[in-house]
Amino acid sequence: MSERLGLxxxxxxxxxxxxxxxxxxxxxxxxxIAGARTWLAFVVAGVVALCAGYSYNRLNAVSGRTGGSVTFVQRYTNNTTVAGMVGWTLLFGYIGSMAMYAYAFGEYTVGVLNLRDVLGGAARPLVSALAVAFFVALNRMGARASGTTENVLVAAKMLVLLGFGALAALYGSSRGLLDYGFGGAVGIAPVVAAGVSFVAFQGWQLLFYDRGSIADPERTIPRAVYVAIPVAVLTYVLVGVTTTSLLTPAQIAQYGEVALAKAAEPVLGSLGYDVISVAAVVSTGSAINATLFSAAHFANGMTDEGVLPDRIADHADGDGVPQRTVLLLGIVTLGLTVYGTLDGITSLASVSFLVVFGAMSAIAFTERDADGVSPYPPLVGVLGAALLLPLLCYHLAAHEPKTFGFVVLSLAAVFVVELTYFERTRLARAAQRAEDRF
Structure with a gap:
């Protein structure tokens, strides 16, 4: 981009x-999971994410160098294996996020175009796969939204969501339908749901991989993080309250991925469903595109750090797009979105980000004696991640064993691959010794 991006x-x-x-x-x-207390789940997840954002910003400021998760772990632990495993976990989280976006893209597209009547059960996986393939091709051609285009897209999304939220709140209030979940005991359901929703608060981290295109990044990025996360929380709260108030629990379970669009029907009729669905298609599509671009550059940065094989990454072309990396990330994303379930993909990505963001908060907490670093936000980030992660795993094991099995097997496979790669020299020596004996 010819011009640096401002705040x-x-x-x-x-x-x-x-x-x-x-x-x-x-x-x-x-x-x-959370029902009428969905808004509370988003607040809890947002607070933990904001504390992680603070930790990233302060680690950058204290070190006097720019960096992200891999850089911080390498710098403060001096352990390449740990740094690499954190990086691989984060990269897998990005892949899970893109698969989640593609899944939602497929569901909303199929609903708007009534493709299920034509293609049956294959409609959603096919559309999701085509979406991933399209954005891989788009990124390989070097296409990316400009700063102005991104502003317009986000403004349009916010207008649709806030407009729906305001109209739905008025509609629900006039009919006495708004339910904030204040009655009865709170329980742990909102906290469990916060763990599931954590993937929805990872987008701010993309800024740390776009530093080269941002004007005065040392000042602009922290400000953007501290503005964007609270705005996202408030938006989620508004939409969460109205959606759970206008739909019954049975309807939410029935509509699943498209519950937000269905919640617009009582307020605006079929037009509301179509408007929300179109906004969802545009939003999830642009999210795939932006995350794929940034994740590819993150993967190339891991190669520079020596924690990712050279064969996976490659040099960017004239437009700054790593061709081979984009293709490989797209292939893995496509497989995950076609064969995975939304619950499984969402939980998998949330686990990845909880682990990484909790680790970054822990590192920031160790720097609490440095100038300008308060111990409280990193501490909240560590405790929050330490609470949400086991509760999420317990919920999946107890109520969604198939999803839990999917998450455990996926993470175990990633861990084995990571460990094999980073310990390849030691394993090769052990194999050689075993061969010499026999």
Whole structure:
């Protein structure tokens, strides 16, 4: 891009990564768990994410160097294996996020065009796969939204969501339908749902991989993070309250991924469903595009750090797009979105980000004696991740064993591949010794 992005564009990038895909992808999943307290789940997850954002910003400021998760772990632990495993976990989280966006893209597209009547059960996986293939091709051609385009897209998404939220709140209030879930004991359901929804708050981290295109990044990125996360939380709260108030729990379970669009029907009729669905298609599509671009550059950065095989990454072309990396990320994303379930993909991505963001908060907490670093936000980030992660795993094991098995097997496979790669020299020596003996 010829011009550096200012604060509005930086906020748009962060919001686009969160609002763009998060609310349309995870609302139905979260609402099935938390019900009328869905808004509380988003608040809890947002607070933990904001503390992680603070930790990233302060680690950059204290070190005097720019960096992200892999850089921080390498710098503060001096352990390449640990840094690499954190990086691989984060990269897998991005792949899960793109698969989640593609899943939602497929569901909304199929609903708007009534493709299920023509293609049956293959409609959603086919559309999701085509979406991933399209955005892989788009990125390989070097196409990316400009700062102005990103601002317009995010403004349009926010207008649709806030407009729906305001109209739905008025509609529900006039009929006494609004339910904030204040009655009865709170329980742990909102906290469990916060763990599931955590993937919806990861978009702000994309800013740390776009530093080269942002004007005065040392000042602009922290400000953008501190603006974007609270705005996302408030948006999620508004939409969460109205959706769970206008739909019954049975309807939320029935409609699942498209619950947000169905919630617009009582207010605006079929027009409301179509408007929300079109906004979801545009939003999830742009989220795939932006995340794929940034994740590819993140993967190339891992190669530079020596924690990713050279064969996976490659040198970017004239437009700054790593061709081979984009293709490989797209292939893995396509497989995950076609064969995975939305609950499984969402939980898998959330686990990845909880692990990484919790680790970054822990590193920031160790730097609490440095100038300008408060111990409280990193501590909240660590405790929040330490609470949400086991509760999420317990919920999946107890109530969604198939999803839990999918998450465990996926993470185990990634761990084995990571360990094999980073310990390849030691394993080769052990194999050689065993061969010499026999």
């Amino acid at each position: 509005p564009s930086a906020v748009s990038i962060a919001l686009g990564g969160m609002i763009g895909g998060g609310i349309f992808s995870v609302l139905g999943v979260v609402a099935k």
